[in-house]
Amino acid sequence: MTETAPPCPVLETRDLTIRFGGHVAVDRVSCRFERGTLTAIVGPNGAGKTTWFNLISGQLRATGGRVLLEGVDVTGLGPAARTRRGMGRAFQLTNLFPNLSVRENVRLAVQAREGGGPTIWRRWSDRTDWIEQADRILEQVALADEGRVPAAALPHGDQRKLEVAVMMALEPRVLMFDEPTAGMSVDEVPVVLDLIQRLKDQGDRTILLVEHKMDVIRSLADRIVVLHNGQLVADGEPAAVIASPIVQEAYLGVSAGSEPDHG
Template sequence: MPPVLETRDLTIRFGGHVAVDGVSCAFHAGTLTAIVGPNGAGKTTYFNLMSGQLAATSGQTLLDGDDISALGAAGRAQRGIGRAFQITNLFPNLTVGENVRLAAQARGRAKASLLSLWSSHRDWIAKADHYLEEVNLSGVRDTLAAALPHGDKRKLEVAIMMALEPQVFMFDEPTAGMSVDEVPVILDLIRKLKADGTKTILLVEHKMDVVRSLADRIVVLHNGRLVADGEPAEVIASPVVQEAYLGQAPKAVEATHG
């Protein structure tokens, strides 16, 4: 099957520094790909290029075979790329329900005519309630987003992304800053999306136990370049990953993560 999302020789330079260096990679529906690498490898920058937060110096990003390189973040979101950030990206002074309703409304406005907008309002509220139930936040729908604990804010961000109904889900360190008790909730949400079988899911994550439990495929970046790509067991065991990403000898890696 043709890829849903693809980059071709994607490159960005900041002055004399090449943060992402000619990365070509294709992502397919029904597959969860973990993008890993050491700090400064270019993982988040690569995400920012694909989702439109940054404009590439050269190269292309394609969605369903169409070149979307000229589109910004809003245009790419409308085309079906959903992005969650390391730091939660919410409307803090709106309620939990309003945050999700606005996402459903933004998605609905792209499809609705002016005459149908008013009648659609109830549908947007119903969709918001549905996605809040999916992430177990129905009980706090009238709470201000700013008042939520960190773990619930991450769940709310997932609900917002689900309400946008994207083809591509991009998670940038979704468990960052979460307590041990909160992490399984987010991982279960991602597993639920993966079980759908029709979504393309990309995940930047430092925790190798999380990568092992979720990924169908691992892509490794190092100094902005793609250095490994394949099945998790094969990639994790490769010398280039153990040296460049984990920075440990094979036995030490196994003792730490086995």
């Protein structure tokens, strides 16, 4: 009787590496991410978290190793091609069209997903279905009343919500959040966390989250991956990883036996 091969993960990095001169910023990191899971990626400043994200999403080209999306090697593809294949990325700094309206930012993402564009026969404004989709997404992120406002005029927290809306419009299978609560006020943080929780609850997405706030990680993560000096040094269920003395002392910046920093 032949054994059935295990299904390939939605996303995988194999020995992923990047060097800047003599410095190895990400050092042979191998990791698998399954459908329906949220993985938090933690580590001290300079650990290589964002660099690893940039390698996965294509902003940086790897020195060695591979990135596989649903079993297909995408290492040689740029960010736009990876996005078309189902990889979405929200940045630590907002990545929007600042002079376009809130609705236009989302509508453009809907149009890009469907491969549409204006033609000599039909203007994009005739595509009321794109506009309706954009409006539905804006309702989900509590920005429906801001549709006509230029993105640049939004407060920082609302810009982060808009960036999530743009990513939702692309309907990616893999969602990557790089410190989504960075720079937000205490009142703004729960709205974005609720958005991420609802995306997770759909059960069909693979979510990666770089985050420093341990209370955020506890509330959202199914799994924690720890990087240090560009290497993967811990990987497991949140309670076990957080309780690990080596992680607490060396990577989360607290003494063994004390409570991890919630800031």
